[in-house]
Amino acid sequence: MDTKESVPGERMNNFTRRDFLKGVGMGGGALVLFGEFGVHSAAWALSGEPVLKMVLVDYANCTGCRTCETACSSRNRPASVGAKQLPGLGNPRYANIRVHGFNPDVDVPIVCAMCADAPCVRACPVEPERKSGRRALYRDRATRTIRNDVDRCLGCRSCAAACASKRTGTLAPNPETGKPERICTLCGGDPHCVKRCPFGALSYVEVRRGRKFYGLGPDKIAAQLAAGWYGTADFGGVR
């Protein structure tokens, strides 16, 4: 992939919702910004809702150790021990963050990008509930994370397909039920992957759509990184 295409200019790298609103306020700039970010981002920016936050990866510092997977799993898949709920043993199968390893060595942790326009939610075919307006998949008002109402979910895999074709592809249908898994919970505002990363490669930040690699899938990110680091992006055609 051509670097220029996927990486908006410097100006965009530090672009926040406040900047967006400022841009809109200045009139003419708004059209340009609408063009780059899409109408749904604009709707989000103008909605007055709280800022979205996400887990950001510094790929240069990621060593591929997968401690983040175990920390995520431990926090989000607690275990019942006697009468108590305790953090789990960190089986990476249940992690919402997943490190994709490549040859040559590039490691790309993929986690929910907290998309303002949430293509996964928009792809959900379940009739919105009258009172809450929620489909089976929805954005939680309090945590600002995506959640799935398992009882109403049809297991149709539309959300995962939308995530895979439009964004990071983190959402994965459960092999048996088809219902989406690997939805980041942000651990109640204290993401354990960030806290446990031994190399400081993860941080908890405000979503900025113009940020380099934002919303891309692992193969695209890995190809760009490998080309820069090793002068090759030949991974042998593995999906």
Added chain:
Amino acid sequence: MSGKAGYHGKILNIDLSTGRSEAVAIPREDLDLFVGGQGLGMKILWDRLKKPGVDPLSPDNLLIFMPGPFSGFPVPSSSRTCVVTKSPITAPLKSDYPHASTVTYSNMGGFFGPEIRFAGYDGVVVTGKAKVLSYIVIDDGKVEIREATKFKGMRTDPFDKAILAELGDRRFKTVYIGPAGEHLVPYSSIIHTAGRAAGRGGAGCVMGSKNLKAIAVRGSGQPGVADHAGFLAALEKARAALYGTAYAKSWAEQGTARAIVGNSNAGTEAVRNYREGTFLEADKIGGDAARRDVWVKDIACYCCPLACKKSGVTRGKYGGVVHDGPEYETGVMLGSNLMISDMPGLLKAITTLDDLGLDQISTGNVIGFLMEAYEKGMIDRKFLDGIDLRWGSVDATLAMIEKIAARDGVGRLAAKGVAALSREIGQGSEKFAIQVKGLELAAHNIQANQPRGLSYVTASRGACHMSGDDIPMQNRRAMLDSTGMCFFPTFEPALEEPMLALLSAITGREYDKAEFEKIGERIFNLEKMFNYREGFRREDDRLPDRFFEDAFTVGPKKGAVLDRTRFEAMLTRYYKDRGWDPETTKPGAAKLKELGLDLL
């Protein structure tokens, strides 16, 4: 199956001759007495190779892939897989059995051991021989043997990509051999992630003898633990002992490559086929130079906060992607030991060896021996198929590597190792054929380091630098390599207490320092019993004459040489302290009873 916390309680047996596989229960007692990894692997080998002298390359040999009780849990640096088998490269001086050889165990980092545990097993044992080149796919409870003939001869880097493309999911963890293993070079390695190796002792050769190109594993489970809250608390402490410490950072900075200059300065490096302990050009191939010119990424194994693996890229004639290196062993064996100081050339040799699936240490040692024999006029260019094998020549080294992997021409003989080479060449070359029991020495030179000499001669797999320089160290290492944890973080003293607490919480069995060492002693003694049964005696625990005759001529340890009388006295004391007969090295009845090995 065993109902024991911390384990699945089962081993996956795969017989390539019949194509059948089954999960079998591990006796609970074996988990208590031998733990996992190197120890449990040894116990399985002992139980199932009932008689001595089994041909290591016959279908009867076992190829055992062992994680440990830490594997599959997020215990820092618990990424290791121990491959246990009967060695295809070692041999005693005298034996009643034509195929007598030692046990061998080769330990690698990465992601394979944890994945075996995710798939629901505490180990995988491969026996038999497939009719055609094959690979095994283990997907949780499903086991399949597939044909691999289309991959025949494929080098490990392209194969690493090709096998994942075929499997269609990067979450599969794979191990595989290169052309050298297929050609049954006795010191072939097993490669994982294109740049990690179970290199020492010829496990890749045994894999080749089974017509097994690769194993792929993917799993979704995890064993339970005995004390959940205790596990979580000890895990916090273990992380705190390592995370963000200067100790951890020093590993991330240079990995083992720091010692390329450090050991040269200390006079303990293998230089010019162990003739010297100091390489005057070490700085050209050391960690600082690599950080400046080569490395682009620090890479870690599963849940490791050290990140000692370095990947990078070189340019020019020898340019290309570097999966790992130089590390200490690879950098010295192909660098200092061959007087090669050209960094891209060195890395080309290292990368080529992994690509072909050859043990870096044995290969570097073999080429060093040939360079010396060539310099001394004991062999000529015709013997070397026209290769001008001079000290420092990258091109000649690369040519020889290809010959060895293909077992072509001079490579047929060189592939057998330095013991066989020196027997063929004669002329007193045994003196500088740097091996013990047939296994080549590693990159630590010993004229100025007698304790490391003890490690080389008493290690169970032949000349091993990792075995330990004294009895307590040997016992601790044998135990550590049975847990799934890496050796590198354990230099940090603050890790010891939480590590023991984790082991106790996982297994529900109390481990203190003494018990940890005691189990290691049991494992080490069982290895010794195996080797003794094969015919290894005290005369096999011997170093080449070079170390007693050729004093260093350069560096801070100039003049250093081992004293034979002192060395033999140290050995005699060692056997006595071990409770072994100093004449024969036979483990004494009292010691075996103490360790619970008397009934085996």
